[in-house]
Amino acid sequence: MSTSALTTSCPTSQPETEHVRLGHGSGGQLMAELLREVIAPALGGAELVEDAAALDLGPARVVLTTDSFVVTPRFFPGGDIGALAVHGTINDLAMRGARPVALCLAYVLEEGLPIEELRRITTSVADASRAAGVPVVTGDTKVVERGGADGIYLTTTGLGVPTADADPSARGARPGDLVLLSGPIGLHGTAILSAREGLGFEAEIASDTRPLHRLVAAMLAAGGRGVHALRDPTRGGLASALTEIAAASAVGVELVEADLPVPPPVAAACDLLGLDPLQVANEGCLVAVVDPAVAPAVLDAMRARPEGASAVVVGRVVDDPAHRVRARTLVGSHRVVDVLVGEQLPRIC
Amino acid sequence: MSTSALTTSCPTSQPETEHVRLGHGSGGQLMAELLREVIAPALGGAELVEDAAALDLGPARVVLTTDSFVVTPRFFPGGDIGALAVHGTINDLAMRGARPVALCLAYVLEEGLPIEELRRITTSVADASRAAGVPVVTGDTKVVERGGADGIYLTTTGLGVPTADADPSARGARPGDLVLLSGPIGLHGTAILSAREGLGFEAEIASDTRPLHRLVAAMLAAGGRGVHALRDPTRGGLASALTEIAAASAVGVELVEADLPVPPPVAAACDLLGLDPLQVANEGCLVAVVDPAVAPAVLDAMRARPEGASAVVVGRVVDDPAHRVRARTLVGSHRVVDVLVGEQLPRIC
Numbered sequence: 001m002s003t004s005a006l007t008t009s010c011p012t013s014q015p016e017t018e019h020v021r022l023g024h025g026s027g028g029q030l031m032a033e034l035l036r037e038v039i040a041p042a043l044g045g046a047e048l049v050e051d052a053a054a055l056d057l058g059p060a061r062v063v064l065t066t067d068s069f070v071v072t073p074r075f076f077p078g079g080d081i082g083a084l085a086v087h088g089t090i091n092d093l094a095m096r097g098a099r100p101v102a103l104c105l106a107y108v109l110e111e112g113l114p115i116e117e118l119r120r121i122t123t124s125v126a127d128a129s130r131a132a133g134v135p136v137v138t139g140d141t142k143v144v145e146r147g148g149a150d151g152i153y154l155t156t157t158g159l160g161v162p163t164a165d166a167d168p169s170a171r172g173a174r175p176g177d178l179v180l181l182s183g184p185i186g187l188h189g190t191a192i193l194s195a196r197e198g199l200g201f202e203a204e205i206a207s208d209t210r211p212l213h214r215l216v217a218a219m220l221a222a223g224g225r226g227v228h229a230l231r232d233p234t235r236g237g238l239a240s241a242l243t244e245i246a247a248a249s250a251v252g253v254e255l256v257e258a259d260l261p262v263p264p265p266v267a268a269a270c271d272l273l274g275l276d277p278l279q280v281a282n283e284g285c286l287v288a289v290v291d292p293a294v295a296p297a298v299l300d301a302m303r304a305r306p307e308g309a310s311a312v313v314v315g316r317v318v319d320d321p322a323h324r325v326r327a328r329t330l331v332g333s334h335r336v337v338d339v340l341v342g343e344q345l346p347r348i349c
Numbered sequence: 350m351s352t353s354a355l356t357t358s359c360p361t362s363q364p365e366t367e368h369v370r371l372g373h374g375s376g377g378q379l380m381a382e383l384l385r386e387v388i389a390p391a392l393g394g395a396e397l398v399e400d401a402a403a404l405d406l407g408p409a410r411v412v413l414t415t416d417s418f419v420v421t422p423r424f425f426p427g428g429d430i431g432a433l434a435v436h437g438t439i440n441d442l443a444m445r446g447a448r449p450v451a452l453c454l455a456y457v458l459e460e461g462l463p464i465e466e467l468r469r470i471t472t473s474v475a476d477a478s479r480a481a482g483v484p485v486v487t488g489d490t491k492v493v494e495r496g497g498a499d500g501i502y503l504t505t506t507g508l509g510v511p512t513a514d515a516d517p518s519a520r521g522a523r524p525g526d527l528v529l530l531s532g533p534i535g536l537h538g539t540a541i542l543s544a545r546e547g548l549g550f551e552a553e554i555a556s557d558t559r560p561l562h563r564l565v566a567a568m569l570a571a572g573g574r575g576v577h578a579l580r581d582p583t584r585g586g587l588a589s590a591l592t593e594i595a596a597a598s599a600v601g602v603e604l605v606e607a608d609l610p611v612p613p614p615v616a617a618a619c620d621l622l623g624l625d626p627l628q629v630a631n632e633g634c635l636v637a638v639v640d641p642a643v644a645p646a647v648l649d650a651m652r653a654r655p656e657g658a659s660a661v662v663v664g665r666v667v668d669d670p671a672h673r674v675r676a677r678t679l680v681g682s683h684r685v686v687d688v689l690v691g692e693q694l695p696r697i698c
Contacts, residue, residue: 018464025458025492034490038464042471043454043478043485053486055451057510060409066453066506067489070497102404104415105392106504108457109374115367115387122391129392136392137402140416140504141383143374144696148419148499155455155489155504157415161406347493 025347028236028279028340051092054162063098065089066157072347074121074151076195078187078206081154082124084283084349087211088234089158090132094213095230095286097168097220098160103129105139105156110149121152132211134158166220172228173249173289177317180288180299182215182308183208185238186266189280192348194269204265208284215307219288222301226294232286234349237279239337241287242325249289252320255327255337259314278327279340281348289317374696377585377628377689400441403511412447414438415506421696423470423500425544427536427555428632430503431473433698436560436632437583438507439481443562444579444635446517446569447509452478454488454505459498470501481560483507515569521577522598522638526666529637529648531564531657532557534587535615538629541697543618553614557633564656568637571650575643581635583698586628588686590636591674598638601669604676604686608663627676628689630697638666 023030052065069085079087086103093100105125109118129136187208194201212232219227229249233241238260242253262270262277270277284307290298295313302308315327325337372379401414418434428436435452442449454474458467478485536557543550561581568576578598582590587609591602611619611626619626633656639647644662651657664676674686 020458020460020462020464020467020492022460022492022494025490031490034464038468039471039488039490042468043475043488051487053451053453055486055508057409057411057450060406060411062406062409062411062508064451064453064487064506064508066455066487066504068455068457068491068504070457070491070493101406102402102413104402104413104506106415106417106506108417108419108502108504109369111369111371113369115369115383118369119387119391122388126392137404138400138413138415139388139392141374141380141388142417142419142696142698143369143371144419144499144502145371147496148696149502150493150497153457153491153493153498153502155415155417155457155506157413157453157455157504157506159404159411159413159508347491347497349491 022346026235026340028240030341052096054096061162063093063096063160063162065092066155067092068153068155069349070153070347071192071349072150073195076207077191077202079209080121080124081152082121083128084209085154085156086125086128086132087209087283088349089156090134090211090213091232093158093160094216095232097163097166099163100134100158100160100213102137102159103134103156105136105154107141108149108153109141109143110151111143111146113151132213163220165224166227167225168227168230170229170231170245170248173245173251173317174228175251175317175319176292177228177289178292178295178313179253179315179317180290180311181261181285181314182302182311183285184261184263184310185282185285186262186270186277186280188283189345189348190266190269193345199269201265201269205269208282210284210307212286212307215302215305218301218305219298223290223294223298226291227288227298228291229289230286233282235281236340237281238287239278239325240339243339245289246323246325250323252318252323253315253325254318255315257327257329259312261310261312278337371695375584375689377589379690401445403445410511412442412445412509412511414441415504416441417502417504418698419502419696420541420698421499422544425556426540426551428558429470429473430501431470432477433558433632434503434505435474435477435481436558437698438505439483439560439562440581442507442509443565444581446512446515448512449483449507449509449562451486451508452483452505454485454503456490457498457502458490458492459500460492460495462500481562512569514573515576516574517576517579519578519580519594519597522594522600522666523577524600524666524668525641526577526638527641527644527662528602528664528666529639529660530610530634530663531651531660532634533610533612533659534631534634535611535619535626535629537632538694538697539615539618542694548618550614550618554618557631559633559656561635561656564651564654567650567654568647572639572643572647575640576637576647577640578638579635582631584630585689586630587636588627588674589688592688594638595672595674599672601667601672602664602674603667604664606676606678608661610659610661627686
């Protein structure tokens with residue numbers, strides 16, 4: 001491979017041995033390069049476009065997804081690393097239109113972690129799993145010496161079964177489709193950052209972490225195969241989610257900035273920190289690309305559930321040979337919505 | 350819960366806040382206590398006896414297993430962390446009699462890891478996956494800051510489908526059954542320790558890491574439901590594997606020490622280090638508890654494959670209300686084979 005692809009974010013730096021950088025975990029451009037240049041070529045056929053893989057087992061079809069969670073702090077307004085892992089994995093299955101069936105849980109524990117924290121986090125995993133109706137069926141525990149990890153890392157893997165008569169995919173968007181958003185953006189990322197840095201927004205901003213599989217089931221029941229693409233905009237935010245859909249579907253996306261639901265405390269925190277709310281991680285909302293014929297029914301189904309009560313149309317899919325995501329600004333011009341290059345908020349999930 | 354259960358290995362220490370200790374990752378008694386006292390009560394129904402969970406999906410039945418790998422050094426005689434993860438996960442499925450179908454791969458990378466090492470490890474994952482015929486279908490990558498991990502940790506999750514007319518389980522051993530071992534013990538643990546500490550055995554001892562699913566398929570074809578229990582004796586070694594089977598099946602096990610295949614360099618390394626070869630981790634052998642009626646056919650099937658070429662009978666299952674594993678020593682007496690209490694070799698896998 002060419003070494004240049006991995007160093008585009010610092011074009012003036014001296015040639016050097018390549019090393020993993022924090023930006024490689026960003027969900028943005030650097031991470032995409034690491035996957036494209038290093039991991040995917042070595043692995044051959046691994047699925048990179050979707051966050052979950054569909055498998056044909058002969059009599060049955062299943063969907064698999066896996067994610068490690070390294071968020072810091074481990075406990076934050078609105079949730080903790082345990083609930084986040086359960087929700088994140090359930091949501092990755094749901095975005096492929098799968099009904100989550102079972103979870104696996106693997107811990108890497110740092111020597112010295114208070115047992116009480118392990119118990120609290122495991123209880124949170126169990127509570128989230130029970131509330132979602134998706135059991136943890138197997139697990140593993142490893143311990144590393146002091147300094148070999150930061151307290152606790154979790155890896156959750158989810159198994160799901162596809163919903164009949166639905167097949168949402170990042171490749172499914174078509175010009176003319178509407179872009180729906182299930183709720184406000186920017187809460188998780190700003191909640192974590194505020195808790196970590198003591199910015200004082202903790203009273204106003206809580207993570208939106210929650211399971212979205214029931215919302216998705218309602219949407220698929222209402223819209224069926226008219227629901228073309230689903231994505232939970234986690235690392236890299238709405239910008240990364242829509243950019244990935246645009247690239248995979250070979251289309252453009254036009255957002256209307258005034259229609260994006262950014263809660264005032266999130267807007268204030270982003271102003272203070274110089275962040276674009278479109279690039280901030282979410283853990284409890286989804287973006288859907290749907291056929292305009294079914295959009296009203298899907299929107300109604302979303303609004304009938306608490307997770308989708310404030311669902312809105314935020315844009316539409318257009319023909320664009322450059323596969324750009326653009327936003328019509330408040331003053332009527334258009335700006336290109338970029339993905340992050342490197343790391344905005346390390347260890348956000 | 351009682352706090353005493355977690356501090357039995359240092360009974361004279363002062364009362365203190367409980368913290369995770371390295372011994373909690375040992376595969377021995379402390380780890381069993383952590384699972385029993387902290388993790389299992391919080392999770393409720395999670396499967397603890399087996400290393401993989403069987404699930405009924407309606408038309409199909411699947412088996413799931415997950416493991417994190419934190420071995421140090423990452424590259425060692427006979428393998429590396431990538432191959433080890435693939436083999437370990439495949440073997441956990443095989444021990445439940447499942448045919449491995451797919452793998453998930455999640456990385457936690459430390460900032461500063463040379464990209465070349467990531468590429469080498471990913472290539473090793475891919476090579477092991479290809480050689481075993483079990484594809485990696487999805488994955489995840491997280492990056493933590495320098496000091497937040499030690500280079501790279503992998504979590505692999507495996508999905509398999511059960512073999513018809515076979516159901517090996519740790520609960521399946523019955524008095525009269527024979528205990529078969531597929532090959533020499535102690536190689537992986539002593540190889541890692543020698544490489545880590547520069548003990549000079551590196552030229553003579555290499556890890557036995559390898560996939561065992563084809564060996565298991567041959568054994569099940571020969572012995573069917575007569576293959577009562579299968580276990581790969583990883584962390585905690587043969588002692589932990591047989592102790593778990595004895596406890597789960599409510600039986601005793603009698604080994605014949607003279608029949609245990611301990612390679613001379615392993616015996617020398619264990620002598621030097623004060624280790625019991627029965628407690629040292631393996632990554633490429635299995636122990637099987639089989640009905641005596643099918644034992645000859647199963648043994649023949651094992652010996653017909655390279656992974657089982659040196660398979661031997663090492664003992665038998667007996668009635669024992671205390672569910673002990675005992676070894677008849679070279680001088681004719683019996684000793685109880687204990688499991689490790691705490692940590693013998695941290696980060697062995």
